[in-house]
Structures are given as C-alpha cells and as structure tokens.
Amino acid sequence: MIGITLSTDQILSAPPEVRRWIEHQVLSGLGLGPEAPPVPTLPVQGAHLVACTTEDAAKILAQIQGVLPAVNVLFEFGRPGIALGQPPVMMFRLIDILHHTRLQNVGQVMASLEMINKALIEARHDPSARFCGFDNEGHCLIAPETQRAIAGVWQTVIAKQHGVAEGEAA
Numbered sequence: 329m330i331g332i333t334l335s336t337d338q339i340l341s342a343p344p345e346v347r348r349w350i351e352h353q354v355l356s357g358l359g360l361g362p363e364a365p366p367v368p369t370l371p372v373q374g375a376h377l378v379a380c381t382t383e384d385a386a387k388i389l390a391q392i393q394g395v396l397p398a399v400n401v402l403f404e405f406g407r408p409g410i411a412l413g414q415p416p417v418m419m420f421r422l423i424d425i426l427h428h429t430r431l432q433n434v435g436q437v438m439a440s441l442e443m444i445n446k447a448l449i450e451a452r453h454d455p456s457a458r459f460c461g462f463d464n465e466g467h468c469l470i471a472p473e474t475q476r477a478i479a480g481v482w483q484t485v486i487a488k489q490h491g492v493a494e495g496e497a498a
Contacts, residue, residue: 377417378457379473380448385481387451388459392443400429401440405460405470406479417461417469425468434466441468 334350380388385402392398404425409418426437441460448459461469 375456375458377461377469377471378448378452378454378459379471380459380477381473382477382480384448384451385474385477386484388444388447389481389485391447391450395440395443397429397431397436398440398443400431401425401437402444402478403482404428405475406482407475409470409475411472416472418472418475419463420468420470422462422466422468 378384389399389402392402405418405420407420407428409420411418422434422437426434429437429440431437431440445459448457449455459470459474463469
C-alpha cells in the first residue's frame with residue numbers, strides 16, 4: 329500500500345475528473361459511497377435540461393410553496409455551485425443538499441426534486457423539460473441560468489419579507 333498526501337491547493341487545481349475521483353475514494357473509504365466507481369447510465373429519451381428564467385423559477389416556487397422541504401431544496405440551487413463542462417452545468421452534491429435542508433435522507437431530497445421537475449413541466453407546458461439531471465456519483469446538475477434565476481427569486485423573497493417586517497414596525 330502506498331499513501332499520498334495532497335494539499336488543498338493541489339486538489340482544488342486538479343481537473344474536475346480527478347476531484348470527482350478523489351471524492352469517490354474518500355466517500356467509499358468512509359463507507360458513505362459505492363465500492364466501485366458508478367457506470368454511466370443513458371439519459372431519459374427526449375428529456376432535456378432547461379435553463380430556467382426568473383419567471384420559471386417563480387412559477388415553480390408558486391406551485392411548491394405549500395411543501396416546505398421542496399422549497400428548501402429549490403433554494404439550495406440559489407447557492408453558488410461548481411461549474412464544469414462545455415456547455416457548462418452547475419454541479420451540486422446531493423449529500424450537501426441533504427445536510428443544508430436538514431432532511432432525513434436522500435430519498436426525501438429526490439422526492440423534492442421530482443416535485444420541482446413536475447412543477448417546471450407544468451410551468452413550461454413541456455413534458456420533456458427537466459429542472460435538473462443527475463450523474464452516477466451523487467451530484468445534481470442544473471443550468472447556470474437556473475442557478476442565477478433561483479438566486480434572483482430568493483433575493484425577491486427576502487426583499488419582500490424585509491419590506492413586510494419594516495411595514496409592521498411602522
């Protein structure tokens with residue numbers, strides 16, 4: 329057995345494929361990931377990842393607003409993600425979404441994502457539209473425009489809340 333020590337700078341400057349491989353090795357070593365690297369799967373025929381506008385994101389929020397876990401998951405995508413690929417996609421780890429939303433398991437995150445996908449299909453009137461996609465390593469992928477749109481909706485919600493709070497104080 330050979331051990332190698334890498335600095336944080338070395339890992340951060342490594343190509344995305346190498347960072348994903350290191351992540352896989354660490355998770356599987358801790359018993360939190362699959363033993364073998366996952367085999368890529370084929371995407372659903374006809375489904376396509378869409379770039380949501382601010383209007384799309386607001387419509388999604390309006391449709392899911394009664395389900396707090398789904399709202400929390402939606403707003404997780406307003407955080408900065410890791411951009412990779414060409415054309416670029418934003419990558420978010422499902423385990424991070426689980427941790428930030430304080431849900432009990434990844435199944436609940438996936439159920440929320442399915443609800444968000446269905447809300448987008450209804451908002452766009454396009455059964456092949458997808459809010460997000462997944463890789464086989466526990467990442468959720470969205471278009472960069474979608475991330476910006478969700479961040480914009482989040483800022484609008486916060487501004488409205490701040491305005492309501494100021495109005496109550498007056």
